[in-house]
Amino acid sequence: MQVEALPSAVRSAVQSHRCGGRRTGLVPTMGALHVGHVSLLDAARSECDFVIATIFVNPMQFGPHEDFERYPRTLEQDLQRCEAAGVDLVFTPETSRMYAPGAESIVSLTGLTRKLEGRHRPGHFDGVTTVVAKLFNITVPDRAYFGQKDYQQQLIIRRMASDLDWGVEIVTCPIVREDDGLALSSRNRYLSPAEREKSLSLSRALSLAQDLAQSGSESPDSIARRMQQLISGVEGIDPDYAVVVDCDTLDPLVDRPKRAVALIAVRIGKTRLIDNQILRFR
Amino acid sequence: MQVEALPSAVRSAVQSHRCGGRRTGLVPTMGALHVGHVSLLDAARSECDFVIATIFVNPMQFGPHEDFERYPRTLEQDLQRCEAAGVDLVFTPETSRMYAPGAESIVSLTGLTRKLEGRHRPGHFDGVTTVVAKLFNITVPDRAYFGQKDYQQQLIIRRMASDLDWGVEIVTCPIVREDDGLALSSRNRYLSPAEREKSLSLSRALSLAQDLAQSGSESPDSIARRMQQLISGVEGIDPDYAVVVDCDTLDPLVDRPKRAVALIAVRIGKTRLIDNQILRFR
16 A cells, blocks of 8 residues: 655556556545545445545635644554555645645635535635545546445535536435444544444434435424434533535525435534434335 | 637547647637637747647636627637637537536635635636636646736736646746837727827836836836826726736835835726836846
8 A cells, every 4th residue: 555645646656557457446544544544445345446545634614713633543453453444545745735835725615605504604615625636637547436424525525526617426324323323433532432432313303304205294304403403312412403404505405305415513512413314205 | 729619629639649748738718719819839849849828718717897808719710819829729619518518616715715816806817717727627738828918817827726736837937018118908909099198007007017126116006006197197097996906916115115016907998007117126
């Protein structure tokens, strides 16, 4: 497994592997890899000839009062996980190279990024789209893999890749959960045992939503209110939002649709958690 | 010479030519090709193995009261010029494909685009950077060729290509002028004979600036004022700006530098003209 910090080294490695119809797969990460990330690496490995993982804690996607400083950095373990998953090349750039002095170019979306997470984390998605644009340009992937856990993010990346003609296929992999339902996240390690217990209300609220969609006749709005009630009933949870919205636009739904997505974001102590589930309506 | 309207067709043509170290050169144009454009095609032809010209009158870079509707469209002649220049592939996309319904992604710069042309044509450079980003992604060039005539544009494209890691080398080709000094522009054909005569004041003002930089001891500001006086003295010319600024940042200069760029933009009747010259100071 090759480990490179310089874009130029990645570029030449990619170029020598590209010819003859060999497919390049990209898995962009911020490190602190868990089994959810490994599922992305596995998917890339099974579908592509040359698999690139990137590990970069991107300062541009953190707000000024967010957890950039304390975000877990576990490079050695991450490289072991990449190696075990059969990754061909890991790109671990320096921040000073990714954002050189004088850099002023931004990739942004004018609609999808204003909703939900975008409202609660201003500037977050500009950081995501800009860094992913750079990673697309450096690695020139045929496919790029993202987790459904960051539902809005994968939607935005899809839109961006299509709008700006990267010709990359975006693959969204299912959420990986602990046995008790908690969606895997690098931020779960911030949780105290008591907070860890409270965090289960997210997946419980999503299960409730799925049950109501399947069995009842409640409207999307009414289902969202039931999720909000469940979450608000847990002391020490501060909800940012709990909604049931259109899978593609994230807009509110008037009638009961065939499919929708339930999305939740909360703060538990100093930790912010998100989760989601596609709902299928009866 | 291959002519393609679909990004997918361009992509596969490029891919089959890329292997084995063959270099792809891109010359993005809005058509209405003149000898200035041909000099870009010639440069690409002499330096690259596979030359792509694009012809697309990009609505996103025109303001609401600008000349998008009446911008000259001369596709047949343009294709002949491309063929004569030895172009391998011409990409002539439809507007509806370049800006599909729902597209909302923008590439923008936060500094360089706010100055000079950016101030006088709000949104113009967002249109330029977004469409060039798309063209880079569709054609994946090793080199891309721009004219110095649009000085600020080539500076912005350089910044963008570097910031977002396209790995493309930006080549800026010299301004091509008529015998009497007028810089070639697709918009020159808008000029009446009387306006054509007045338009010579741009290149005259730039020559004056070069003389003053070489022979005198005047400051950049003082030289700019002399250019402004010369232009303002011509009836029927409405100057947008005439400045002498830093070649890289376009910022004002306090002392006499070694090099600077003199930039002029004016309106003559309904036509807007720009011109520039690198000044070398004694």
